[in-house]
Structures are given as structure tokens and as C-alpha cells.
């Protein structure tokens with residue numbers, strides 16, 4: 079299965095980065111197909127206008143619906159297709175989680191709509207919901223200038239879960255937030271040299287005693303989770 083990823087943005091250059099590193103490898107071995115589109119290609123005025131002042135007043139600008147609608151027609155099509163997943167990264171979205179990444183990794187087609195300014199005319203999202211499966215997703219309680227960086231983060235979280243993408247799938251199974259794992263934060267990791275700038279690797283990890291090592295790691299995860307993410311221990 080090849081996943082097709084489309085990105086709609088007024089800064090499509092953000093997605094050139096997908097040609098390098100692991101994601102580039104996924105493109106090379108045909109696991110994913112990436113297409114970035116400039117929303118301004120669907121404007122018709124001399125200034126290639128994509129925004130206008132908010133109805134009802136208020137600060138900032140809102141992205142006009144017309145270019146989005148025409149871009150949807152050209153990129154996705156004019157027939158409804160619930161198998162197409164359209165993602166709007168937005169601070170007002172539902173929290174993006176590893177289980178959402180897991181679900182999206184089985185989808186054949188994902189279209190990222192990257193908002194700028196104060197946001198996108200709400201009718202664009204309402205229209206998309208009549209046509210495709212829409213996800214308004216938040217990465218966290220902070221505001222970015224646009225959805226591009228969030229789209230890249232969601233892309234990485236999803237593509238790395240596509241079967242055949244990661245060399246050693248067993249490492250995925252052990253990760254925090256993986257299905258089946260308790261929701262615990264990762265224990266501290268160490269590698270050689272055993273002594274570095276006067277700091278030594280915890281002895282238990284060098285003992286070769288797998289039972290004690292597992293116990294130490296679990297305890298460290300519990301302590302870290304209790305300290306940093308008490309919300310996960312509910």
C-alpha cells in the first residue's frame with residue numbers, strides 16, 4: 079500500500095524537507111508519495127489574494143474560502159470520498175495522539191490543509207466534512223503562525239508507523255504511547271563509554287541481570303511519569 083500525502087499551503091516550500099532523511103527513504107521505496115501545492119495557484123487576481131478581513135470585525139485576517147474550494151476540486155475531486163482523510167492542524171483541534179497516528183498510518187490518502195493568518199473561513203471545513211473524513215487536530219496548547227510545522231510533525235508521527243517503514247519494528251512496539259504499553263514515559267537511556275566526564279552508567283545496567291534491569295527501568299519510568307505527567311497515571 080502506498081500512502082499519498084498532499085499538502086495545501088501558501089508556503090509549499092516547507093515540504094521540500096520531506097525529500098530527505100527517513101521520510102525521503104519512504105518516498106524512495108514507494109511507501110509514500112508526497113505532493114505539495116501552493117494555494118495561490120487557485121487564485122485569479124493580480125495579487126493572488128488568499129485572505130480578507132473577518133466578518134463581524136476583529137483583529138487579523140481570515141483565509142478566503144474560494145481558493146480552498148477550487149484547490150479541493152483540482153487536487154481531490156468533486157465527488158464525496160470518505161476514504162480521503164483531510165487534516166486541518168489548528169489550536170482549536172482535538173489533541174493529536176499516538177493512537178490517532180496509528181489509525182492514520184493505515185489510510186491510503188491524506189490531505190493536509192495548512193491555515194495561516196487567524197485561520198480559515200469555517201465554511202471550508204464544513205464543506206470538507208460533507209465530502210471527506212475531516213480531522214481538526216491540535217499538537218498542543220500553543221499557537222504557531224501556520225499549520226505547516228504541525229503538518230510535518232503529524233506526517234512524521236504517521237509515516238514512521240507504516241508497516242515496512244522502520245527497519246526494526248520491534249522498537250516501535252516498546253515505545254511510550256504505543257498500543258499495549260502502559261502510558262509511561264521512557265526511562266533514562268545510556269550507552270558507552272561507561273564513564274563520561276565523571277558520570278557513570280548506573281551499575282544495574284552493566285550487571286547483565288535482566289530481571290533487575292527491567293525492574294530498574296520500570297521504577298525510573300514510574301518516577302518520571304509521576305513527576306512530569308501525572309495526567310498519564312490516572
Ligand SMILES: COc1cc(COC(=O)c2cn[nH]c2)cc(-c2cccnc2)c1
Pocket residue numbers: 166167168169192193194195196197198215216217218219220221222223224225226228
Ligand atoms: C487553521 O487555523 C489556524 C491554524 C494555525 C496553525 O496551527 C497551530 O498553530 C497549532 C496546531 N496545533 N497546535 C497549534 C494557527 C492559527 C492561529 C494563528 C494565530 C492566532 N490564532 C490562530 C489558526
